Amino acid sequence: MFMAQEEPGLALGLSLGSGAGHHHHHLPQPKEAVPLEPYLSLSLAGAGAVKREEEERALIYCSDDLVEGYNSSGGGGSRKKLRLTKDQTALLEDHFKEQSTLSHKQKASLARQLNLRPRQVEVWFQNRRARTKLKQTEVDCELLKRCCETLTEENRRLHRELQHLRALHHHQHHHPAAAFFMPATATASVCPSCNGAPPAHATDRPATKRSFFATKSAAC
DNA sequence: AAAGCTTAAAAAGTTACTTCA
């Protein structure tokens, strides 16, 4: 289903009517109200050259945004992109650490603090969640790779041991007295990487996507 | 109770822009 986005131009028209009230979850609700004041980036005391440059960038973006919008579909102008300042990102990160999703109230409050639109805060959180997930997937992937390497090596070792035992068996068959000198090489009975734990699939139903890595990391 | 519809929110996927080596 297509969801209408919050267009800056549209927001200007709508923002006169409704305030940023709290809405009930999953009930039809009006478009989120957007503050009328210009969206300026954070300006903090003692800003250095780099910071001033960042702020200027955000300022240019924001004023354009108010005047003509930034959607690439509009008026031939290309979509402009804001780079959030370090302070803005830091505050967003702080909130993300506490909670990876936001209520309407939290979003509005954070947007006010940062002088951003609620939509920008929302997008930042969406992207941040995606980055977190991607990073976790990479970690999981690395874990599985290592697990695979360990098991491959173990498999090789067991094959060698099996060959050795077969050779011994053959030797004993032809020279029964040699059994007294059999070395104690037959040691492996449990996968060392699983540390004796019963395999997850022995008792569980097929793992869901979400639970798969949880069981995997416990075993390997 | 079950089925189908509607809605908002989140996830997934994509585009466009910036920065840096």
Added chain:
DNA sequence: GTTGAAGTAACTTTTTAAGCT
């Protein structure tokens, strides 16, 4: 100055979950 890769803000589409009829 140019180029390509990486990072990310902003966007679109798809999926999910909940409420209602």
